[in-house]
Each structure stands twice: as C-alpha cells, then as structure tokens.
Amino acid sequence: MKKKTILIPTDFSxxxxxxVKSALSINGDCELRILLVHGLELPDSMxxxxxFSKKKLxxxxxxxxxxxxxxxxxxxxxxxxxxxxxxxxxxxxxxxxENYIEANEVDEIYAxxxxxxxxxxxxxxxxxxxxxxxxxNLIKVKWMSLGENFKQERDELSGIFFNQLSSI
Amino acid sequence: xxxQNKIIYVLIVIFVSYTLLYSGFIYYSISNYAFTxxxxxxxxxxxxxAKSQLEHxxxxxxxxxxxxxxxxELQDEEIRIFPLEGKxxxxxxxxxxxxxxxxxxxxxxxxxxxxxxxxxYYYGTVYTSxxxxxxxxxxxxxxxxxxxxxxxLRNLLFTSLVIALIIILVVSIMxxxxxxxxxxxxxxxxxxxxxxxLYLRLSTPKENDDTISKLAxxxxxMLNRLETSFETQKNFISNASHELxxxxxxxxGEADVTLSKIRKPEEYIISLQTILEDAEKLNxxxxxxxxxxxxxxxxxxxxxxxxRIDQLILDVIDTCEKINPSNKVCLDFSLxxxxxxxxxxxxxxxxxHLAISNIILNGCKxxxxxxxxxxxxxxxxxxxxxxxDDGIGIPKEEIKYIYDPYFRASNTKNYEGYxxxxxLARNIVKIxxxxxxxxxxxxxxxxxxxxxxxYGTQLNK
Numbered sequence: 001m002k003k004k005t006i007l008i009p010t011d012f013s014x015x016x017x018x019x020v021k022s023a024l025s026i027n028g029d030c031e032l033r034i035l036l037v038h039g040l041e042l043p044d045s046m047x048x049x050x051x052f053s054k055k056k057l058x059x060x061x062x063x064x065x066x067x068x069x070x071x072x073x074x075x076x077x078x079x080x081x082x083x084x085x086x087x088x089x090x091x092x093x094x095x096x097x098e099n100y101i102e103a104n105e106v107d108e109i110y111a112x113x114x115x116x117x118x119x120x121x122x123x124x125x126x127x128x129x130x131x132x133x134x135x136x137n138l139i140k141v142k143w144m145s146l147g148e149n150f151k152q153e154r155d156e157l158s159g160i161f162f163n164q165l166s167s168i
Numbered sequence: 169x170x171x172q173n174k175i176i177y178v179l180i181v182i183f184v185s186y187t188l189l190y191s192g193f194i195y196y197s198i199s200n201y202a203f204t205x206x207x208x209x210x211x212x213x214x215x216x217x218a219k220s221q222l223e224h225x226x227x228x229x230x231x232x233x234x235x236x237x238x239x240x241e242l243q244d245e246e247i248r249i250f251p252l253e254g255k256x257x258x259x260x261x262x263x264x265x266x267x268x269x270x271x272x273x274x275x276x277x278x279x280x281x282x283x284x285x286x287x288x289y290y291y292g293t294v295y296t297s298x299x300x301x302x303x304x305x306x307x308x309x310x311x312x313x314x315x316x317x318x319x320x321l322r323n324l325l326f327t328s329l330v331i332a333l334i335i336i337l338v339v340s341i342m343x344x345x346x347x348x349x350x351x352x353x354x355x356x357x358x359x360x361x362x363x364x365x366l367y368l369r370l371s372t373p374k375e376n377d378d379t380i381s382k383l384a385x386x387x388x389x390m391l392n393r394l395e396t397s398f399e400t401q402k403n404f405i406s407n408a409s410h411e412l413x414x415x416x417x418x419x420x421g422e423a424d425v426t427l428s429k430i431r432k433p434e435e436y437i438i439s440l441q442t443i444l445e446d447a448e449k450l451n452x453x454x455x456x457x458x459x460x461x462x463x464x465x466x467x468x469x470x471x472x473x474x475x476r477i478d479q480l481i482l483d484v485i486d487t488c489e490k491i492n493p494s495n496k497v498c499l500d501f502s503l504x505x506x507x508x509x510x511x512x513x514x515x516x517x518x519x520x521h522l523a524i525s526n527i528i529l530n531g532c533k534x535x536x537x538x539x540x541x542x543x544x545x546x547x548x549x550x551x552x553x554x555x556x557d558d559g560i561g562i563p564k565e566e567i568k569y570i571y572d573p574y575f576r577a578s579n580t581k582n583y584e585g586y587x588x589x590x591x592l593a594r595n596i597v598k599i600x601x602x603x604x605x606x607x608x609x610x611x612x613x614x615x616x617x618x619x620x621x622x623y624g625t626q627l628n629k
Contacts (some may be wrong), residue, residue: 021502071547075505156607158554158615161500161543 001080002030007106007136009127010036010086012061012120014069014159016112020084021160022141023110024077033083035104039130041123042090058086061120069160089127097130106136113142172344179340180333187332191325199318206311207282210291213239214307217247218295222303242309244288252294252302267292267306275304287315350380358387366395367572367591396595399588400522410584415450419443474623476511477551478504478544484525485542488532495532500543510546512623515600523596526589527555527616533583535559535613549625553618562608570606579610601627 006023010016020034038061043049074084089100101109109131117126131138143163216235220228250264264272267290274281275292282291292306354370361368369391370384426439478501485497505511513520531540535557543554562570562577569575571594576587590606597604597618608614621627 068547068550068552069545071550072503072505072545072552075507075510075546075548076503078506156615157545157552157617158543158556160503161545161554162498162541162556 003033003082004030004107005033005035005105007035007037007101007104007109009109009111009115009131010038011118011124012038012063012066013118014063014065014157017066017069017073017160018143018163019110019112019141020073022143023108023139024073024081026139028080031080031082032077034081034085035106036084036086037089037100037127038086038120039125039127040088040090040121041092041125043123054088057088062086065157065159068157072160094130094133097127097134101134101136109134109136109138111138111140113140172348175344175347176337176340179343180336183336183340184333187329187336191329195322195325198321199314202311202313202318206289206313207291209242210282210289210307210309211280211293213242213245213247213309214291214293214305215295217307218249218297218303218305221249222295222297222301224298243312244308244310246308248306249295250304250306252304272304275306284311287311351383354380354384354387361391363398366391366398392595392598396519396592396599399592399595402588406588412450412454415446419446419450422446472514472516474512475515475517476508477513477515477553477620478511480515480517480520481524481542481544481553484521484528487521487525488528491529492532494537495529496537496539497528497532498539498541500541503543503545505546510549510622511551513551513600513620514623515620519596520600523593524553524555524618526593527618530585530589531555531557531559531614531616533559533585534580546622549622550627551620551622553620555616555618556613558613561610561612561614562606563610567606567608603627 004027006027008016008019008023016036020036023034024032040057043052070084070086074081089097091097091100111128111131115128117128119125213235216231216239220231220235223231248263268283271281271283271290271292275294280291280293282289284290287310288308289311290306290308292304295303295305297303357368357370369388372381372384372388422439422442426436431439481499485499488495488497528540528542536559538558540558541554541556543556545552545554560579563579566575566577570577571591572587576585594604597620600620602618602620604619605617606614607617619627
C-alpha cells in the first residue's frame with residue numbers, strides 16, 4: 001500500500017474533522033498519516049515561554065467531542081490510518097510554513113471549500129492564506145448537510161454525521 | 169437495642185476501661201516511687217546521724233554541717249541509736265519495744281530493713297563504726313508525700329475520670345449520631361418513595377466511595393429497575409387502550425348513525441366500507457401493539473447477552489416503520505468501526521430495543537414526517553448513538569424536567585403522548601450502565617446522544 005502524509009488545518013471543531021473523513025474515504029487504498037494542524041502564535045513573554053507545554057496547550061484546546069470524534073474516526077479507519085496527530089504551527093510567514101511541510105513530508109493538503117475559521121484561542125490564526133499560497137497539492141472538499149434544517153454543528157458530536165461529501 | 173445505643177455502650181466501655189487502666193497505672197507507679205524515694209531519704213539520715221554521733225570529731229563537723237545545710241527536717245523525724253552487744257542479740261532497751269519485732273530481726277539478719285504503719289515510716293540499719301563497734305540505727309518519720317500528695321493525686325485521678333466519662337459520653341453520642349445519620353436519612357428517604365413517586369432517587373455524594381453511598385447507590389439501582397418495569401407496563405397499557413379506542417369509537421359511531429333509520433342499500437355499503445376501514449386500522453394497531461408487547465418485559469428478569477448494536481438499530485428502525493409506515497428514518501453508518509467486536513454490547517435486547525425505539529418514535533412523532541437521522545460511531549470503547557430530528561424541540565427552560573415521568577413540554581399540545589417514553593428510555597440506558605443526554609432547541613430539533621460501553625468494558629464518566 002502507498003503511504004501518504006496529509007496535512008489538514010483544524011480549528012478543533014468537530015466539523016473540521018469531516019475533512020479527515022473525506023481524506024480517508026478518498027484515499028481508501030493508501031496508508032495515511034494525518035496531521036491536524038492548528039495555527040497558534042507562541043506566547044512572547046519570558047515566563048509564558050518557560051512554562052510552555054505543548055501537551056497541556058493541546059489538552060486545553062481539544063474539546064471532549066473533538067477527541068471522541070477523532071477516536072470514532074480511528075476506529076472506523078483502523079487499517080489505513082497509521083497515525084492521526086494534532087500539532088501546532090506557530091510560524092509567521094510562508095517560508096516557515098513551507099519548511100514545516102517539508103519537515104513533515106506532507107504530500108497533500110485537504111481543506112474545506114467553505115472554510116470559516118473560528119479562533120479557538122486568543123492567539124490562534126488562520127492557516128488558509130499559507131495553504132493557498134503553498135506549492136503542495138491542495139485539495140478542497142465541500143460538505144453538504146443532509147437535513148434541511150440542520151446547520152452543521154461546529155462542536156457537537158453530530159457535526160461529524162448527517163452530511164455528505166458533495167464535491168472535491 | 170438500637171444501634172445508636174449499642175455504639176454508645178461499646179464506646180463507653182472501651183474508653184472507660186482504657187482510662188481506668190491508664191490512671192491505675194499512674195497511681196501505682198507514683199506511689200511505688202514515693203515509697204522507695206522516702207526510704208532512701210531515711211537511709212541518708214540514718215547514716216549521717218550515726219556518723220556524726222559515733223565518729224571522731226574531725227570528720228563529724230563536716231557531716232554535721234552538710235546535714236544541717238542540705239537535709240531538711242522531716243515531719244516527726246526521730247532517730248534512735250542502740251549499741252549492739254553481739255551481731256544477733258537485740259539490745260536490752262525498753263524503747264526498743266516500740267518497734268515491730270519482725271522488723272528488728274530482719275535488720276539484724278539482713279543489715280537493713282524497713283516497714284510502715286499507716287503514717288509513720290521506719291528504716292533500720294546496722295552501722296559499724298571505725299572503732300569496729302556495731303550500732304543499731306533506727307529512723308522513723310512521717311511520709312508527708314504519701315499522706316498528702318498521694319491523696320491529692322488520687323482525688324485528681326478520680327475527678328479526671330469523671331470528667332473523662334462525661335466527655336466520652338458526649339463524644340460517643342455525637343459520634344454514633346454522625347454514624348447513624350446517613351443511614352437514618354436513607355431510611356426516611358426510602359419511606360417517602362412509593363409506587364406513585366418511583367422517580368425519586370436517594371442523593372449519593374459523588375466524591376466519597378464509602379459503604380453508605382454504596383448502599384444509596386444500590387437502592388437507586390434497584391429503584392431504576394423497579395421504575396422501568398412499572399413504566400414499561402404503564403406505557404404499554406396506556407398506549408394500547410388509547411390506540412384501540414379511537415377506531416372503535418368511530419366504528420360504533422358509524423354503526424349507530426347508520427342504524428338510526430332505514431337507509432338505501434348504497435348508504436349501507438358506504439357506511440360498511442367506513443367500518444371496514446376502521447376495523448382494518450384496528451387490526452393493524454393490534455398487530456403493532458403485539459410487537460410492542462413482545463419487546464417489553466417477559467417477566468422473568470432481565471437477561472443480558474452479547475449483541476451487535478448495529479443489528480439492534482436496524483431491527484428498531486424496522487419496528488418503527490411497521491408501527492407507522494409514514495415514519496422516515498435515515499441511517500448514517502459512515503463511521504461504523506472496522507472491527508466488529510467494537511459493536512458488541514452487553515444488553516437486554518428487548519429493553520434496549522424498547523428504549524431506542526421510544527426515542528426514534530418520539531423523533532418521528534414530533535417532526536411531522538420529516539426524516540429522523542440516526543448515527544452510530546465507536547470512540548475508544550464507547551459506543552455513541554446519535555438520534556437527531558428536525559422537529560419542534562424542547563423549550564430551554566423545560567429541558568430539566570424532561571426526565572420526570574408524565575411531564576410533557578408546553579409545545580406538545582398538538583401531539584398525543586403520555587410523557588413516559590423518555591424517562592423509560594433513560595432508565596433502560598442506566599440499567600445498561602450507559603449515559604443518555606438530550607440537547608434541544610425549541611423549533612430547531614432535538615438531539616439525543618446515548619453512550620454505551622463496548623462489551624467487556626466500563627464506561628468512564
């Protein structure tokens with residue numbers, strides 16, 4: 001099986017995990033390493049930097065529903081999902097992002113076509129400008145809600161269900 | 169005997185015997201010490217006196233000085249010196265008859281001895297002077313410490329014993345009350361619960377895991393089971409009678425009207441057709457009720473077995489469509505896990521079937537023919553079932569009452585129902601050690617989330 005690394009921008013909403021779902025269903029024949037990346041500026045004060053812990057920060061950012069959804073995805077795509085990891089990108093320019101992509105050997109980037117970014121943290125920033133300018137293969141997916149009345153929930157567990165991939 | 173009294177008695181016996189032992193020991197060792205100490209003092213006085221009276225001038229002065237300066241006079245101190253003829257013979261002095269004979273004999277035999285009669289203490293020793301002559305020295309004095317201080321100590325110990333007894337009594341009463349109180353609380357609370365208010369539960373403090381809260385928890389579990397079985401039956405009976413009543417009324421009405429006067433054959437045909445239609449409806453409904461009954465309790469206790477949750481959901485949807493063919497249910501199995509073991513639950517099929525079908529039927533009922541969405545996923549040993557509808561929802565301020573039996577939200581006036589389905593479903597999920605959550609917004613729909621543990625694991629809450 002081919003191996004592939006996919007980068008997906010996330011704002012820690014359950015909704016953004018739908019991209020993971022589509023990436024996994026499109027690449028059914030590949031072994032995937034999926035990197036969920038969130039843009040976050042590192043604190044610039046001395047004490048904050050000293051006490052900085054990525055693990056703690058991620059724990060703070062991930063909601064219970066987000067974690068449960070990730071686990072559901074893992075149990076669904078057990079055989080072709082090698083790794084699903086969450087990371088923080090804290091570079092300031094396009095060059096830094098390119099370096100990050102190169103370092104993590106990213107093959108493809110998946111993003112939502114109707115991307116609406118909602119900062120989870122006060123120093124969160126949107127990765128889309130970097131992704132759009134990046135030279136890596138970008139695949140945009142569009143999701144459609146199944147119910148007439150359903151607005152897709154951002155943070156509820158049902159956000160990962162009741163919708164379908166409408167276009168790539 | 170009341171448990172509280174039992175605790176008090178046991179505590180008092182333990183504490184009092186401990187205090188008695190303790191003060192007895194103190195009394196014994198202090199008085200013992202006082203005796204030895206006093207004889208030691210008498211000994212010093214005997215030797216110094218004998219030395220000062222029987223020895224040469226030069227040494228005697230120092231001893232006399234020392235004695236006057238450092239050894240204070242004892243109460244009723246009396247020192248007698250008798251010269252001894254031979255080692256064994258008692259001196260022939262009429263004063264000597266004041267002392268006990270056995271004591272004098274012991275002094276001569278052992279070299280020293282002591283005894284006491286009540287107040288006065290005697291110490292005797294044989295003193296050999298430098299000119300090699302033997303003297304019998306006898307010192308007697310009143311032991312002030314024994315007569316006064318020991319008495320004081322004894323009184324002190326007795327008063328402290330009485331005080332300790334009072335304290336012990338108070339403490340043990342308070343202690344036993346504290347121990348008994350939660351049990352009494354449980355008893356009072358359980359007495360309040362009857363078949364009318366089976367939804368009441370005992371309060372169980374979350375943080376501690378002691379026997380009392382386990383007892384309360386056990387009671388609650390028992391009440392859950394009781395309530396469920398009560399309501400399954402109530403649910404069934406009320407559903408059945410109502411559902412059967414409507415077509416019957418219409419059949420009776422139609423027949424009544426038709427028979428009120430002689431009619432033309434066409435009219436009879438029309439009314440018979442209406443009656444037939446209603447009878448068919450009735451037939452359909454009895455069949456549906458039969459189905460419901462089959463999913464209810466079989467009265468032989470709850471049998472739990474390993475079953476696949478996806479199969480159960482398909483069965484439930486099948487039943488829902490049978491009960492009312494206009495119900496639309498959309499399934500989302502897109503996140504079904506690859507590993508089938510993750511879909512197994514330890515459950516009572518009939519009960520879980522009833523719970524899930526109740527929720528789905530509720531969704532269908534309150535969403536006016538719009539489809540109800542059902543999704544299933546498994547996250548880390550936890551089966552997540554989401555049932556979502558597009559219906560009327562539940563007003564925000566009423567959402568806390570939805571688990572009370574017979575409660576119906578204010579916006580449900582146009583829908584038939586009895587307010588039993590959801591509490592029943594929740595109880596069933598609780599019996600399966602699961603978790604049921606409802607989130608809803610008025611006019612936007614309701615989402616019910618059920619978490620169940622994968623077979624062989626426990627749900628961590």
